[in-house]
Amino acid sequence: xxxxxxxxxxxxxxxxxxxxxxxxxxxxxxxxxxxxxxxxxxxxxxxxxxxxxxxxxxxxxxxxxxxxxxxxxxxxxxxxxxxxxxxxxxxxxxxxxxxxxxxxxxxxxxxxxxxxxxxxxxxxx
Numbered sequence: 001x002x003x004x005x006x007x008x009x010x011x012x013x014x015x016x017x018x019x020x021x022x023x024x025x026x027x028x029x030x031x032x033x034x035x036x037x038x039x040x041x042x043x044x045x046x047x048x049x050x051x052x053x054x055x056x057x058x059x060x061x062x063x064x065x066x067x068x069x070x071x072x073x074x075x076x077x078x079x080x081x082x083x084x085x086x087x088x089x090x091x092x093x094x095x096x097x098x099x100x101x102x103x104x105x106x107x108x109x110x111x112x113x114x115x116x117x118x119x120x121x122x123x124x125x
Contacts, residue, residue, distance in 0.1 A: 019084035022111060024073045025091030029055025029066065035087075036066040043083070045071040074100070076107025084113050088120040 019041065023032040026044030028051050035042045036059065044066060046052055055068045071079075073091060086108050095101045108118050 022083040022086045031089045036064040043067040047072040077110045084116045086118040
């Protein structure tokens with residue numbers, strides 16, 4: 001299964017739910033805007049300011065409502081917000097250290113509402 005096919009499968013699992021979604025490590029916002037276009041209340045976070053600026057520009061150009069925040073995903077355990085679902089389109093795999101991976105996953109669990117799905121796409125090279 002190729003990356004785009006896997007991505008489509010994951011997205012189908014989230015798109016019918018209109019409640020809040022967090023896109024962790026959103027980059028320039030493509031995944032966030034995909035869900036915003038489907039009517040989801042979606043928040044994209046990334047620690048790279050330029051990526052967030054570009055994501056906000058894309059949203060404005062497309063007339064889509066999405067929240068983009070400069071935020072380090074490693075600090076999610078300190079956040080006071082929660083989401084019905086979380087999607088990670090390739091952030092987990094950048095953490096090579098097992099302790100960093102655990103910290104990141106604990107942060108996702110912290111912001112995820114009980115019973116909500118956390119979906120992750122991992123790119124194998």
